[in-house]
Structures are given as structure tokens and as C-alpha cells.
Amino acid sequence: MAEAVEDLEIQLLLEALFQRYHYDFRHYARASIKRRLIQARIQLGFSTISSMQDRVLHDPAMLPRLLDYLTVQVSEMFRDPSYFRALREKVLPHLSTYPSLKVWIAGSSTGEEVYSLAILFKEEGLYDRTIFYATDINPEALAAAQAGVYALDRIRKFTENHQKSGGRSSLSDYYTAAYGRAVFDKSLKENVVFSDHSLVTDAVFAEMHLISCRNVMIYFDRPLQDRAIGLFRDSLARKGFLGLGSKESLRFSSHAKGFSEFVGGEKIYQRREA
Amino acid sequence: MTAPSPSRPHTAVVIGASAGAVQALLATLPALPADFSLPILVVVHVPPDRDNALASLLQAKCALTVKEAEDKEPIAAGTIYFAPADYHLLVEAGGTLALSTDEPVNYSRPSIDVLLESAADAYGDGLVGLVLTGANHDGAAGLKAIHDAGGIAIVQDPTDAYAAVMPQAALDACPAATTMNLDAIASYLSSLGSA
Numbered sequence: 001m002a003e004a005v006e007d008l009e010i011q012l013l014l015e016a017l018f019q020r021y022h023y024d025f026r027h028y029a030r031a032s033i034k035r036r037l038i039q040a041r042i043q044l045g046f047s048t049i050s051s052m053q054d055r056v057l058h059d060p061a062m063l064p065r066l067l068d069y070l071t072v073q074v075s076e077m078f079r080d081p082s083y084f085r086a087l088r089e090k091v092l093p094h095l096s097t098y099p100s101l102k103v104w105i106a107g108s109s110t111g112e113e114v115y116s117l118a119i120l121f122k123e124e125g126l127y128d129r130t131i132f133y134a135t136d137i138n139p140e141a142l143a144a145a146q147a148g149v150y151a152l153d154r155i156r157k158f159t160e161n162h163q164k165s166g167g168r169s170s171l172s173d174y175y176t177a178a179y180g181r182a183v184f185d186k187s188l189k190e191n192v193v194f195s196d197h198s199l200v201t202d203a204v205f206a207e208m209h210l211i212s213c214r215n216v217m218i219y220f221d222r223p224l225q226d227r228a229i230g231l232f233r234d235s236l237a238r239k240g241f242l243g244l245g246s247k248e249s250l251r252f253s254s255h256a257k258g259f260s261e262f263v264g265g266e267k268i269y270q271r272r273e274a
Numbered sequence: 275m276t277a278p279s280p281s282r283p284h285t286a287v288v289i290g291a292s293a294g295a296v297q298a299l300l301a302t303l304p305a306l307p308a309d310f311s312l313p314i315l316v317v318v319h320v321p322p323d324r325d326n327a328l329a330s331l332l333q334a335k336c337a338l339t340v341k342e343a344e345d346k347e348p349i350a351a352g353t354i355y356f357a358p359a360d361y362h363l364l365v366e367a368g369g370t371l372a373l374s375t376d377e378p379v380n381y382s383r384p385s386i387d388v389l390l391e392s393a394a395d396a397y398g399d400g401l402v403g404l405v406l407t408g409a410n411h412d413g414a415a416g417l418k419a420i421h422d423a424g425g426i427a428i429v430q431d432p433t434d435a436y437a438a439v440m441p442q443a444a445l446d447a448c449p450a451a452t453t454m455n456l457d458a459i460a461s462y463l464s465s466l467g468s469a
């Protein structure tokens with residue numbers, strides 16, 4: 001019984017967040033959202049989800065704190081190195097035939113994926129002709145992405161991943177270490193536009209050659225995944241590429257026919273033309 | 275040790291194991307008959323960048339279908355699902371599986387607590403949860419959640435376990451759990467699924 005009440009409270013909170021702030025988590029995978037909201041309730045010191053809802057409705061300052069629970073900011077540079085290796089070896093050779101390129105990193109979190117791609121494009125000589133769009137719904141994550149500063153103790157893993165991705169340079173060429181932090185080079189973000197964009201409530205981006213959206217759709221339910229994939233299809237240029245997270249796929253999507261597998265094992269797809 | 279009541283209908287089995295898991299699972303899952311009717315969801319702590327070789331190892335030895343869990347996959351009876359390396363495995367209320375890249379819990383991803391707690395929530399008193407050998411505390415809170423939701427909590431007898439810490443921690447958190455050695459677990463599980 002108490003269980004059922006809590007599920008109802010969560011439903012109401014998500015509805016309230018949508019109506020009041022236009023953040024729409026109503027169709028996110030519920031088990032994980034529930035886990036994180038219960039954590040928020042405990043850590044933020046509320047006795048019920050309803051009292052947390054009361055507070056966030058009346059106090060906008062509460063919203064970012066709640067967003068930190070509702071969105072999952074877990075990332076890594078060159079996460080799944082084989083994905084980046086496949087981009088390097090199979091996708092970038094195609095992209096190099098275009099005079100100018102647009103790349104969209106959707107759900108870019110705190111920027112690790114953005115800097116990974118920027119480095120990859122530099123190494124392959126495509127950076128200068130590329131504009132990168134890095135988007136997320138969490139303003140604090142976007143700000144962190146823009147800053148490009150990471151704890152130094154994470155760099156070891158990043159370096160290892162970069163090597164495994166077939167990196168042609170040393171990761172240390174791209175950051176300076178100071179006070180326990182690695183500050184990534186400004187030149188990496190010269191061609192990056194950071195902006196607030198939701199895959200749930202916002203519209204298409206035009207004429208992308210590559211969209212990388214990793215470990216975002218795993219948080220969506222099926223219909224929402226479908227919406228996002230439709231958005232990607234409409235945002236891609238002819239024969240553009242879409243890369244997903246290693247446990248995400250187009251298999252169950254109604255848009256599956258709109259794509260062909262390009263590197264199947266790495267969840268890299270290509271827009272199929274009718 | 276009293277065996278839990280075999281009369282109530284069960285809907286799923288969840289298992290968590292860490293150090294010594296391979297041997298413990300080999301001693302229990304291959305014993306299940308081909309017509310075993312419940313889904314079995316398993317979290318084993320494996321290094322993040324190791325692909326789940328365990329599923330293929332067990333597939334070779336089990337009468338049931340063994341596979342790596344996929345995101346949004348409907349849960350099928352008589353199938354053994356393993357959490358993929360570096361992802362949490364959760365159960366959704368509608369009977370589908372979900373994966374997540376949320377922060378590690380108890381330093382672990384996949385975490386046993388995450389699976390057990392979400393399964394307790396989805397299945398309530400129809401769930402059977404087992405915490406086997408391991409050298410950390412993951413699974414203790416999850417087993418208690420299963421018990422609190424009316425499900426059946428079973429712990430591998432710490433003296434029977436390759437690593438006693440994890441089953442002991444589960445027992446400390448959930449003293450009402452039944453302890454069994456691996457042989458008893460194997461025959462108990464077999465008895466569950468042949469309804």
C-alpha cells in the first residue's frame with residue numbers, strides 16, 4: 001500500500017515538473033527514476049515525495065538540485081574505446097569527403113564525449129571544417145562541459161581509453177594539469193556550440209553528418225526512444241551517421257527501416273535513403 | 275534451517291554473486307530442468323571492460339536459455355538473464371528489463387542491490403531472492419527489500435561459501451533469510467519452477 005502511494009507521488013511529481021518547468025520525465029524508464037527520486041528525497045531531507053514536490057513547485061532554486069537526481073551525469077572520455085575506433089577507422093574516412101561537417105552530440109553531459117570527438121577529429125585532420133553541437137537538458141552539466149575541467153585522477157582511465165581507441169597523439173597534448181585538475185585546451189572547443197536542447201520536447205537540428213547520442217535513450221521508455229530516433233533521422237543529412245550507446249539499438253524502433261547498420265557491433269547506423 | 279513454504283506461486287528468481295560466483299552458479303543453475311517455468315535474473319560482479327563470458331559458459335551447461343539482458347526486453351519464463359558488464363540491471367513494473375549507467379552502487383556496476391530492490395518493487399511477494407558467495411556488502415539491502423515486500427530471502431550458508439562476507443552481510447541485514455548450502459539451493463530452485 002505504502003508502495004502504491006509512493007508510485008502515485010512520483011507520477012504526480014513528474015507531472016508537476018512538466019507543467020511548471022517544462023522538464024518532461026514522464027516517459028523515462030521508471031525503475032531507475034524511482035530509485036533516484038527516493039535517493040533525492042532522503043538526501044535532500046524530505047519525509048515524502050509529495051513534500052519534495054511542494055517545495056520544488058514553490059521554490060525554483062530547488063529545480064537544479066532535483067535535476068541532478070533526475071538526470072544521470074555519468075560519463076567518461078572515449079567511453080567504449082571500440083566505438084571511437086570504429087568512428088575513426090570506418091566513419092571518418094567517409095566524412096572526409098565533405099568540405100564542411102556538422103556533428104551533434106546529444107546528451108553531452110559534462111562534456112567528456114565532446115572532447116573525445118574533438119580530439120578524434122583533430123587527430124584525423126577534420127576538426128577545422130567541423131562544427132560540433134553539444135546539447136543537454138541539464139544546465140549545470142552544460143556549464144561543466146563548456147569549462148572542460150576534470151579531476152586529475154580520472155585522466156589515467158581517459159588516457160587508457162584514448163590509446164585503445166587508436167589515438168594518434170598523447171592525451172596530455174590536450175590538457176594542462178593544475179591543482180589536481182586537468183584543464184582541456186581552449187582550441188578543442190573553438191568549433192563547439194553548447195546549447196540547451198531536449199530530445200523529448202524540442203525540434204530537429206538541421207543537416208547533421210554525424211549524431212552521437214550515447215547512454216541517453218537507455219533512460220527513455222520505448223515510445224520516447226522512438227520519438228528521439230525519429231528526430232535523429234530528420235536531423236541527419238543524406239547518408240548521415242548515427243552512433244548509439246553499446247546497449248542501445250534501433251532494433252525495436254518503428255524508424256528501424258530508415259537506417260542501415262554501418263558498424264553493427266558498435267551501434268553505428270547510417271541513414272538510408274528511400 | 276526450515277525451507278520456505280513451497281506452496282505459494284512464485285513469479286521470478288533473482289540471484290546476486292561475487293567472488294566465487296562462477297563455481298556457485300555452476301553448482302546450481304545447470305541442475306534446473308528444461309521446463310523450469312520462472313525467469314532467473316542474475317547479477318555477478320565482473321570487471322567493467324570484460325564481456326560477459328559467464329552467460330556463454332553457462333549456456334553450454336544449462337538446459338534453460340541463458341543470455342545477456344537487453345534494455346527494454348520483455349522478461350520470458352524459463353530464461354536466465356545476466357546483467358551486462360558495466361550496466362545496472364533493473365526490473366520495470368510491467369515485466370520488462372532495463373539497463374542503466376547510473377553511478378556504481380556499493381562500488382559495483384552492475385550492483386546486486388539495484389537488481390534486487392527493483393525486482394522486489396516489481397514482483398512483491400512473488401519473488402525469490404538469493405545472495406551467494408562474495409567479498410563485499412552488495413545485495414544485503416536488496417535482500418532485505420525482498421523480504422520486506424513479502425518475497426522469499428535465501429542466503430548461501432556463509433560456511434559453505436567461497437567468500438563468506440557477502441552472504442554474512444545479507445544475513446545481518448535480513449536475519450529472517452533462510453540459509454542453505456549450494457546443494458540445497460539447487461534442489462530448492464528445481465522444486466520452485468516445476469509447478
Ligand SMILES: C[S@@+](CC[C@H](N)C(=O)[O-])C[C@H]1O[C@@H](n2cnc3c(N)ncnc32)[C@H](O)[C@@H]1O
Pocket residue numbers: 071072073074075076079106107108109110112113135136137138141197198199200201213214215216245375
Ligand atoms: C549517462 S549521460 C551520457 C553522457 C555521454 N553521452 C556518455 O555516453 O558518456 C546522459 C545524459 O543525457 C542527458 N539527458 C537526459 N534527458 C535528456 C533529454 N531529454 N534530452 C537531452 N539530453 C538528455 C542527461 O542530462 C545526461 O547528461
